Amino acid sequence: MKTYDFICIGGGSAGFNAARVAAGLGQRVAVIDGARQLGGLCILRGCMPSKTLIYAAEVLHHARHAGRFGLRVTGARADMKAVHARKKRIIADFARYRVDALTGGKFDLYRAYARFLDPHTLELSDGTKLRGRHFLIGTGSKVSVPPVPGLKEAKAWTSDDVLDLDFLPKSVLVLGGGIVACELAQYLSRMGSKVTLVQRSPNILRDHSDDASCVVQQAFRDEGIELFTDTRLQSVAADRHGATVKFHHDGKLVTRRAAHLFNALGREPNTAGLNLAAAGVKTRPDGQIIINRWQQSSTPHIYAAGDCSGPHEIVHIAIEQGILAARHAVKAKGLKPVDWSLLLNVVFTDPQLATIGRLERDLDAAGVSYLTASHPFNDHGKSILMEANYGYVKIIAEPKRGRILGAEIVGKDAGELIHAFSTALALRATVRDMLRAPWYHPTLAEIVTYPLEEIADKLAK
Structure with a gap:
């Protein structure tokens, strides 16, 4: 049985970067990844393919609305097979780089799945057993199927399916209003599908401010997406002709039907098969691994990072967490935990929505005083000439010296x-x-100088 100083379960953003850093620190490292393709969610089925397709849809959108700029563009349409082929080519290049890094000899790579037998021993799906002094769990997340009657049986599309389409769906019902739902609903709509989006909470993108989400909602409706918010799903049904969704909205039972159904109601930690109980690793009811500020689980030599531990499912955070775990395991000096006051988030809808730092609701909850100022895109020269009139820039600063605390941009x-x-x-x-x-x-x-100047003026008084 081989023994390693540091074993990474999962070769995605968290696991790969933890392994890279641990190996650089002189540790004997193994990476275990049984996925059909190496690369992780971001490269294969997340960030990179979605942004490749979203940008293609943006180009098509501008071509179809070229008249706003005094231009004549006729016949602009999506060649889905060509779009799909381009995406596959681009993603293959990204994946090849990751595969080369994983197989380059800096650590041992096991193409299998792992489960704990005890706090220091793993059994792989091919029967191999490994021992480790430290572990990093970076197994990511998977699509969740909430207990909506008929949803499981409907065999709805997931984001994986939407990102792999090589044809244009005539119509799509999108369940959910989070980042994945909104980004891909707009992508499908701009490519030419008739899209209906059904969201349970009062606004889409509920983790963001009402002001910001309402801007994106208005843009969606202006582009022809049928959008229902503040709903309660009653049932889902599917047959060979399409899917039907029934939901309560404004006191009425509403029915919508489409050729295809897209389940974008969220993801859950991919930890069920790890036998974490045998290692003494505690989780929340949804399977998310509970960690401290050093990424340690309830079993201190077992770390977790990325989507499987949270609290934010963002690639650069997963990388930072993985690196922190690797350095903490060797007791590196000068370590600092992840600084959540610098949290950066981007939603790639159009208009885009981006935030950084501590926002108004965070500061209100903490009882911290602050100043804010904002400026709209429809009153700014460059955005006006670009026909980019949705949204605003908002800056949040402390009231004495004007130190920047956070910012919110939708536009x-x-x-x-x-x-x-x-x-x-x-x-x-x-x-x-x-x-x-x-x-x-x-x-x-x-445009950011206008709210900066407004806050500076307030400080002068």
């Missing part, structure tokens, strides 16, 4: 613009510090 290229605040927050900069920097005119980025 054109918000995912790019939000990075104007990344360094500022990390360096604890103030609004006046940011105003000392040059801001080129006319640019989209220049």
Whole structure:
């Protein structure tokens, strides 16, 4: 039986980066990944394929609405087989790089699934047994199927299916209003499908502010997506002709039918097959591994990172968590836990929605005072000439010195613009510090100077 200093279960963003760092620190490392394809969720079935397709849909959208710019573009339509082939080609390149890194000899790679026999022993699906001094669980998440009558039997599409389409669905019913639901609903709509989205909470993107989500909702409706919020699903049924969903909305029972059904009601930690009880690792009822600020589980030599432990399912967070676990296992000096006051989040709808740092509801809950200022995209030169009029920039700062606490942007290229605040927050900069920097005119980025100046004026008083 082989023994390793550090064993990573899962070769995705958290596991791969933990293994890379542990090996660099002189540890004997193994990575265990039994997935059909190596690469992890982000590369194969998440971030990269979805953004490849979303950008293609954005190009098509601009072509179809070229008249706004005084241009004539006729016959713009989606060639889904060509779009699909391009996505596969791009993702194959990304995956090849990850496979080369996993098989490059810096650590041992086992193409199998793992389960714990005891806190230091794993049994793999091929019968191999391994012992480890430390472990990192990075097994990610999987699509969840909530107990809606008929949903399990309907065999609805998941995000995996939508990202792999090589034809244009005539119509799609989307269940859910989170990031995946919203990004892919708009993608399908822009490609030419008739889309109906049914969301249980009062607004889509419920983890974001009402103001921001309402901007995206309005854009969806303006583009022709049929959107129902504040609903209660009653039942789902499917036959060879399509799917039917019944739900309560505004005191009425509403029925909608489409050729296809897309279940985007959320994901759950992929931990059920690990036999965590044998290792003494405690989880929440949904299977999420409970961790401390050093990524340690209830069994201290077993760490967890990424979607399987949370609290945020974001790639750069998973990487940071995996690296922290690897360094903590060797008792590296100068370690700091993940700083949640710098949390960065982007939703790739159009308009995009991006946030960083501590937002108003966080500060209100903590009883912290703050100043805010915002400026709309429809009152900014560059966004007006780009026909990018949805949304706003909002900045949140502490009221004495004006130190930046957070920012919220919903609008054109918000995912790019939000990075104007990344360094500022990390360096604890103030609004006046940011105003000392040059801001080129006319640019989209220049819009952030207006709320910065407004807060600076408030401080002067």
